[in-house]
Amino acid sequence: LFTGGNGLPVFPTVYPITSDGYRYQVDLRGMDPNGWLVYGNQRGFLDSDGTTPLYHDAVADATSNATGGPGQLVGIQGGVTFDRPSFPLFFEAPSAAVIAALGIPATPTAPVMTSLAFIGNLGGNTSLLNSGGTFTYTSNVPGVYDIVISRDGVNFDPTLPANRSLRGARPAGAQTVTWDGKDNSGAFFPVGTFQVHASFHGGEYHFPMIDVENDTQGGPTITLLNPPGGVCPPLTGGCQSGFYDDRAYTTLNGTVVDSGNTVGSVLCGVTPPATSFSDPIIGFSTASAQRAFGAASGGNTNVPCTGSFGDAKGLDTWTYYPSNMVLAPLNIVATAADIAVAKSVSDPTPAVGANVTFTITAHNNGPDPTTALQVTDVVPAGLTFVSATPSQGTYTAGTGVWDIGVLASGATATLQVTVTVNGTSPVTNVATRTSSTPADPNGSNDSASSTVTGSTIPGLPNNGVAPLAQLWP
Incomplete structure (x- = not known):
């Protein structure tokens, strides 16, 4: 215009x-x-x-x-x-x-x-x-x-x-x-x-x-x-x-x-x-x-x-x-280090009085190494602590703190905790990353758990009562 x-x-x-x-x-x-x-x-x-x-x-x-x-x-x-x-x-x-x-x-x-x-x-x-x-x-x-x-x-x-x-x-x-x-x-x-x-x-x-x-x-x-x-x-x-x-x-x-x-x-x-x-x-x-x-x-x-x-x-x-x-x-x-915690148990339905071993792993997804790292696994009631074997660092039974320390990016640390099962009620054992340096940006993988249920009949679930199909095939 x-x-x-x-x-x-x-x-x-x-x-x-x-x-x-x-x-x-x-x-x-x-x-x-x-x-x-x-x-x-x-x-x-x-x-x-x-x-x-x-x-x-x-x-x-x-x-x-x-x-x-x-x-x-x-x-x-x-x-x-x-x-x-x-x-x-x-x-x-x-x-x-x-x-x-x-x-x-x-x-x-x-x-x-x-x-x-x-x-x-x-x-x-x-x-x-x-x-x-x-x-x-x-x-x-x-x-x-x-x-x-x-x-x-x-x-x-x-x-x-x-x-x-x-x-x-x-x-x-x-x-x-x-x-x-x-x-x-x-x-x-x-x-x-x-x-x-x-x-x-x-x-x-x-x-x-x-x-x-x-x-x-x-x-x-x-x-x-x-x-x-x-x-x-x-x-x-x-x-x-x-x-x-x-x-x-x-x-x-x-x-x-x-x-x-x-x-x-x-x-x-x-x-x-x-x-x-x-x-x-x-x-x-x-x-x-x-x-x-x-x-x-x-x-x-x-x-x-x-x-x-x-x-x-x-x-x-x-x-x-x-x-x-x-x-x-x-x-x-x-800097950041994403620590992923995983856990398993050697036998989820052992006989009452038997020992089982929990295996806890802490894997560093990176991108940086940790300069300090702690995972806490307190043995709960219903289980009795026997021993602990960390691949690195130290484990204190009273507090449940596994002090891992330095963990390189891409590396994995392992802790094996052996306990005695005292009863037939299900017991869940939880491991959690409780502190780390540098910061962990991903909280979704910081905890893991496994459950054991003592049995009067080894290998069977709950309180040891066998299914009828196993008793009278």
Whole structure:
């Protein structure tokens, strides 16, 4: 669309509808571009990997003059690309018949996220330093997942360099998301326990404005017309909530956009917004003038950073309907040793008064050796301790502590405990890893047990009463 730089603001209204049935009204209210482009999609601009939503603005590359000029954003800094239009725009509110013909639901379903968990590479929710892991979750509708790992457990700002934000579009159902162990700045998370907040976005809608030099009134206003259940989202502005981020940033390939700027500072250009970003968690009211930028007219140089703030840029504004917030912890350790305890007994149904031998093994699944390791096996009532033979370390009968000490990754230590069976009641003997260094990330294999039942007829179960089939074949 072109206005010829006539200094007369434009006030069109368009009606987008998302594929999951969220209907919006977008009032541009006072843009003053020369020539510009607007459209709608679910992810806005894409980071340098061509897949991850950017949630920032796109800035033209000054070297693109030979192929259309920066004003057309043929070349974009940092390897950023435009996601294709994915939602229809109407110049009047679409009828129910049109919506049905497009295969779009007439009423949106509120998103719900459940079953968030972190699966570490050491088992459970624990990963080794400088590695990462996998998040799993389930959603009831298709949309965009939003996972934030907080460095301090208090601030869950997805844009904070020390935190990590993972976002992307996924269908409904059970999903997995891979994390490389790094924060937003590209540094690995340190050793510690960290909290994760996650939610799911229904009706996520991005309204990129391409090469829009000026908007002194701060538009567009984006209004959700049909919130699920008639309830507006719990964000600033309610059904007119939205988000933007006009700050410099680093792409996934390590490029700072815009070139020469400092990450977190407002992007280059004349008369930028006084507030360079909305609250990253609760947004801002799109009906306000918070994002006003540029001048009443002019500013069209088509050279990055020399014209009005919106010149030679793609400015993204987005909104969504958030799900419930779900929480999950994750652990990062510098070293770890997964100790697996197993146990067996030489005879589960011995004669009363006979001796049996319990064999306990402690196997180090790694990845690191232990510098200290203890397994506790207290002889229970109904059994009398006779002797103990460890393959390494020492066993103390009174406390039941088997002090193993150093156990190499991949190695196994064995303890044989001989006891006398005193009666016919079942007795269960349990062995448990009670302490180890470094930490054991997997508690599911820390204990094992075996049961013996004394018999007056050796080899028979319970109290020694033989089945009739054995007495009278």
